[in-house]
Amino acid sequence: MGAAFVVGxxxxxxxxxxxxxxxxxxxxxxxMEEEFSxxxxxxxGGEGVGRRALAVPxxxxxxxxxxEENRKLLxxxxxxxxxx
Numbered sequence: 198m199g200a201a202f203v204v205g206x207x208x209x210x211x212x213x214x215x216x217x218x219x220x221x222x223x224x225x226x227x228x229m230e231e232e233f234s235x236x237x238x239x240x241x242g243g244e245g246v247g248r249r250a251l252a253v254p255x256x257x258x259x260x261x262x263x264x265e266e267n268r269k270l271l272x273x274x275x276x277x278x279x280x281x
Contacts, residue, residue: 201254208250215243 219236226233236244 204250205254208247208253211243211247211250215240215247218243 215236218240222237222240223233
């Protein structure tokens with residue numbers, strides 16, 4: 198297990214904590230009958246740290262079907278099938 202993987206796991210945990218804290222904060226505001234204008238600044242900081250930690254293990258790939266990475270993968274897969 199590499200260091201990048203461990204940093205990525207901590208990034209997921211930090212993002213999960215920021216999400217839980219924001220949901221808890223919204224519920225607290227509902228009880229106090231106040232309007233939700235945005236998450237507290239410490240949750241925004243946690244989200245930023247979590248996103249940066251997730252970028253450490255590797256590059257994010259596009260999920261769009263016509264992206265350049267998917268075209269390369271699809272083309273190489275078709276070449277493998279054609280050779281078989």
